Amino acid sequence: QVQLVESGGGLVQPGGSLRLSCTASGFAFSSYWMYWVRQAPGKGLEWVSHVDTRGGSKYYADSVKGRFTISRDNAKNTLYLQMNSLKYEDTAVYYCALDRLGRNRGQGTQVTVSS
Numbered sequence: 001q002v003q004l005v006e007s008g009g010g011l012v013q014p015g016g017s018l019r020l021s022c023t024a025s026g027f028a029f030s031s032y033w034m035y036w037v038r039q040a041p042g043k044g045l046e047w048v049s050h051v052d053t054r055g056g057s058k059y060y061a062d063s064v065k066g067r068f069t070i071s072r073d074n075a076k077n078t079l080y081l082q083m084n085s086l087k088y089e090d091t092a093v094y095y096c097a098l099d100r101l102g103r104n105r106g107q108g109t110q111v112t113v114s115s
Contacts, residue, residue, distance in 0.1 A: 002026045004096050004106030011112045016086050020109060022079040022096030030074040036081050037102035038092035038111075045102045048094070049081065063089075086113045 008020040020036070035050040049060045049070040058070050069082040079096050091113045097105035 002098065002104060004098075004104075006094060006096055006106045006109040009094060009109030009111045011114060012086055013115050014087060014113055016113070017082070017084045018086065018111060020081040020083065020094055020096075020111075022081075022106060024077045024079065024096075027098075029077040032098055034070075034072060034079045035097040035100055035102070036070060036079070036094060037097050037100070037105065038090075038094045039108075040089070040092040045095075046092075047100050047102075050100065051079070083111070086111075088113050 003025045005023045006020060008018060012018055031053060033050055033052050036048040037045050038048050039045050047061060048064055049068060051058050051070045051072055055072045060068060067085045071080045093108040093110050095102055095105040095108045
């Protein structure tokens with residue numbers, strides 16, 4: 001069955017950086033577009049970014065454009081999200097997912113931006 005396991009979250013000061021990873025198994029990772037979505041406290045799921053099967057086409061929400069970079073390593077079945085210049089409003093649980101709405105997603109990793 002599909003398994004998505006996120007890691008790399010933590011507590012970071014505003015302006016700091018984190019790199020999230022998502023290890024996938026149970027499906028043909030290299031054949032799927034992959035997504036990052038997030039859920040801030042008290043809010044619904046929000047699409048953050050996605051990448052095509054080869055990593056050549058990348059898409060970002062306006063709120064993270066220029067600060068976040070999505071990438072993937074198909075040999076390692078792993079999806080990444082490099083997050084720079086983090087802001088308070090980036091605080092959320094981050095999930096990797098197989099779709100933009102996050103209906104098929106992992107357990108998430110908490111990112112907290114706080115001074």
